[in-house]
Amino acid sequence: MMKCMVVDDEPLARELIEDNIRLIPFLELVASCKNVEEALTVMVDQEIDLIFMDIQMPGLTGIEWLKGGLIHQPMVIMVTAYEHYALEGFNLNVLDYLVKPVAFDRFLKAATKAMELYVLKHKHKQPAFVENQEQNSLFVNSDYSLVRINMDNITHIEGLKDYIKIYQLNADRPIIPRLSLHYMEDKLPSSNFMRIHRSYIVALDKIISVKKNRLYLPDGDIPFTDNYRTELMEYIGQRS
Structure with missing residues (x-):
């Protein structure tokens, strides 16, 4: 402000x-x-x-x-x-x-x-991303405000050119901060988030099913590429 x-x-x-x-x-x-x-x-x-x-x-x-x-x-x-x-x-x-x-x-x-x-x-003085690990949440700058996001509610993240879209359970629309997908990949805990496409990160515990090269989530489906198939299938195999 x-x-x-x-x-x-x-x-x-x-x-x-x-x-x-x-x-x-x-x-x-x-x-x-x-x-x-x-x-x-x-x-x-x-x-x-x-x-x-x-x-x-x-x-x-x-x-x-x-x-x-x-x-x-x-x-x-x-x-x-x-x-x-x-x-x-x-x-x-x-x-x-x-x-x-x-x-x-x-x-x-x-x-x-x-x-x-x-x-x-x-932008260098006020980071677009602030972690709050104790409460499993993060803050991102969106629409000139710091918006708090509970990481347990994230289903997936889509990368655009200069922005990302953060999709959450029961949310009408995604949060759109000016961040790169690579930056988010480094910040999110690898225990529950995986890069599965050059344009997508998925919350692993939100995967409902897998069919061919698509993952089905509570709010829709997203593609994954063969480059990430082995790692993804290993995760699914460990929990089957």
């Missing part, structure tokens, strides 16, 4: 931005300030990820503040009535430029752009 701050001298404009932030689940409103001086005070104690900032304000303007440099270098989205500052804003590495009055769908698009950049910057 990104920590956000609003900086605008107009009370109504601040309230509208605050309301929009509260409607977006991956944004957290930390402070709302009427000028740059108040914002600087907040940033002494708080690390802000994203600022929604007006340009024309009493005292130090938004543009002047950006030219002087920002503490912690947060991302900035300009929200202003003045279109002609757009080019100058982008030259100062402003992430997006919204012209008042801002429709919510446009606001959401700008916030999503910020979140995508935030995730990219923090």
Whole structure:
């Protein structure tokens, strides 16, 4: 979740931005300030990820503040009535430029752009996979949230190009984190999970039956290849 701050001298404009932030689940409103001086005070104690900032304000303007440099270098989205500052804003590495009055769908698009950049910057600091072996569970990053998954509920995992799909018992849809199948293969306990295809890992205790080159599971069937047949049949033979 990104920590956000609003900086605008107009009370109504601040309230509208605050309301929009509260409607977006991956944004957290930390402070709302009427000028740059108040914002600087907040940033002494708080690390802000994203600022929604007006340009024309009493005292130090938004543009002047950006030219002087920002503490912690947060991302900035300009929200202003003045279109002609757009080019100058982008030259100062402003992430997006919204012209008042801002429709919510446009606001959401700008916030999503910020979140995508935030995730990219923090992907090495906040791992997409967190083990919790004591409780036989794991956490994965999906839809900008850490989602807890009980490993006993996993039936199989499908590998895509840059993502995986984690299928679970009695779940309406799979969890889709940005991870590789190879990474998951290394992390999951080999006692109950086996790679059976270049695109699939199966939970061995969820196999109902085997027919030709397909495994039948509670939520459907998946293929396996001859490369993995011997190891798979050895497992099934040990339990027959």
